[in-house]
Amino acid sequence: xxxxxxxxxxxxxxHPVPYYPDYKTSVARSPSLPLISMESTxxxxxxxxxxxxxxxxxxxxxILNWTKGAAPAVGERVLMHGRVLDENNRPVPNTxxxxxxxNAGGRYRHIKDTYFAPLDPNFGGCGRTITDENGRYEFLxxxxxxxxxxxxxxxxxxxxxxxSVFGHAFGQRLITQMYFEGDPLIDRCPIAAxxxxxxxxxxxxxxxxMASARPMDFLAYKFDIVxxxxxxxxxxxxxxxx
Amino acid sequence: MVQKLDTLxxxxxxxxxxxVHIGTVPTYAGLGGIYEQEIGDSPIADGAKGEVITITGxxxxxxGWVLRDAMFETWQPDAAGKFAGDAGADPAVSGWSRVCxxxxxxxxxxxxxxxxxxxxxxxxxQAPHISVWLVARGIxxxxxxxxxxxxxxxSADPLLNRIEQRPRVDTLIAKRTGxxxxxxxxxxxxxxETVFLDI
Ligand SMILES: [Fe+3]
Numbered sequence: 001x002x003x004x005x006x007x008x009x010x011x012x013x014x015h016p017v018p019y020y021p022d023y024k025t026s027v028a029r030s031p032s033l034p035l036i037s038m039e040s041t042x043x044x045x046x047x048x049x050x051x052x053x054x055x056x057x058x059x060x061x062x063i064l065n066w067t068k069g070a071a072p073a074v075g076e077r078v079l080m081h082g083r084v085l086d087e088n089n090r091p092v093p094n095t096x097x098x099x100x101x102x103n104a105g106g107r108y109r110h111i112k113d114t115y116f117a118p119l120d121p122n123f124g125g126c127g128r129t130i131t132d133e134n135g136r137y138e139f140l141x142x143x144x145x146x147x148x149x150x151x152x153x154x155x156x157x158x159x160x161x162x163x164s165v166f167g168h169a170f171g172q173r174l175i176t177q178m179y180f181e182g183d184p185l186i187d188r189c190p191i192a193a194x195x196x197x198x199x200x201x202x203x204x205x206x207x208x209x210m211a212s213a214r215p216m217d218f219l220a221y222k223f224d225i226v227x228x229x230x231x232x233x234x235x236x237x238x239x240x241x242x
Numbered sequence: 243m244v245q246k247l248d249t250l251x252x253x254x255x256x257x258x259x260x261x262v263h264i265g266t267v268p269t270y271a272g273l274g275g276i277y278e279q280e281i282g283d284s285p286i287a288d289g290a291k292g293e294v295i296t297i298t299g300x301x302x303x304x305x306g307w308v309l310r311d312a313m314f315e316t317w318q319p320d321a322a323g324k325f326a327g328d329a330g331a332d333p334a335v336s337g338w339s340r341v342c343x344x345x346x347x348x349x350x351x352x353x354x355x356x357x358x359x360x361x362x363x364x365x366x367x368q369a370p371h372i373s374v375w376l377v378a379r380g381i382x383x384x385x386x387x388x389x390x391x392x393x394x395x396x397s398a399d400p401l402l403n404r405i406e407q408r409p410r411v412d413t414l415i416a417k418r419t420g421x422x423x424x425x426x427x428x429x430x431x432x433x434x435e436t437v438f439l440d441i
Contacts, residue, residue, distance in 0.1 A: 012383075018383060023257075026381070027304070031438050035438050035439055043318075087251065088249060109272065111345075112260060125273070126276060170338075171441060174384075175257075177256040203253060204254060
């Protein structure tokens with residue numbers, strides 16, 4: 001049986017501000033009028049589910065999935081792993097996670113990316129997986145390079161991996177980015193700085209996790225993700241007159 | 243010191259960036275074949291019950307410029323108002339899809355079945371609508387909105403009735419342009435800014 005209690009309202013204080021002039025593209029792409037707030041409805045409390053049957057064996061291995069296992073990608077080998085939890089501190093099992101990233105030189109395999117760092121013929125740049133019954137997931141990948149982008153005069157994105165998570169309700173839908181512990185470019189990045197609270201930004205910085213690294217093979221970084229939770233109460237009040 | 247709560251806080255969002263298609267619609271980005279089965283190309287399969295409709299539109303920024311890189315997801319119930327996973331839901335309706343703007347024109351198209359109405363836990367009825375979650379470069383947290391329909395009775399919809407400035411309701415209503423055809427333009431900001439939701 002699925003839990004269809006109302007979702008906990010989003011705490012937008014810890015989310016990035018939509019309008020942030022130092023990130024120039026956000027200026028024309030942020031609403032100027034207030035959002036309409038309402039208690040969640042079935043439209044937000046339900047959501048798509050994805051079965052393991054859609055996934056291929058190499059889908060969460062970005063080192064090998066582009067060449068179907070024929071040749072490994074260039075770069076520092078990294079295990080990215082963690083858990084998906086909700087705000088009630090419960091694991092979110094069987095939920096789809098998708099990631100995408102630049103290659104070791106900071107170049108995306110995308111028609112629009114014209115940075116002169118070369119493409120790696122053995123690296124695609126996306127992966128996906130489904131969390132296990134404890135909400136755990138893992139990806140094997142390479143550490144993405146930092147890359148320059150046109151914003152202010154000399155702007156560089158810190159090393160990062162883009163992450164999309166579904167949860168079990170459409171209202172839990174979340175896209176975020178994982179940064180790497182110790183990267184000095186995090187402090188200079190206007191996209192990271194759209195999150196005004198430093199303690200909240202720190203939650204997107206994955207620590208090096210030597211206990212999960214494999215000797216002579218890969219380093220590991222741990223990255224937990226928290227999705228919106230559901231209100232837990234035994235009282236159910238009806239609207240006046242219902 | 244007060245007692246400690248057992249709850250956590252949602253992870254902060256970050257922009258999907260310009261290359262969101264690599265991770266979500268790899269074929270669109272030129273990575274076709276990396277997955278055996280890509281997801282989200284249609285919310286319906288052959289044999290879906292109800293009226294098959296096509297919605298067309300654009301996503302524009304505050305200056306009126308149409309985004310070429312917009313990507314949004316849709317979620318809806320079947321023609322009877324049941325979501326995938328509900329008892330008795332139409333097995334031909336997954337209800338979920340990904341919609342990409344055309345890289346040249348910025349126009350997008352969604353082919354689906356018209357959703358049925360749904361009921362809130364307090365008994366109020368929601369008019370038929372499709373939920374939308376929009377992401378793109380420059381959007382720091384995904385934008386939620388809804389597509390309602392001009393030719394449905396929207397007068398008692400609980401969400402639409404929360405909108406104080408009545409002319410703004412119009413931004414959530416798809417206009418009928420032909421038999422089974424609708425137009426729905428999203429404006430992130432500027433004149434006729436679409437109503438976005440915090441639900
Ligand atoms: Fe990026």
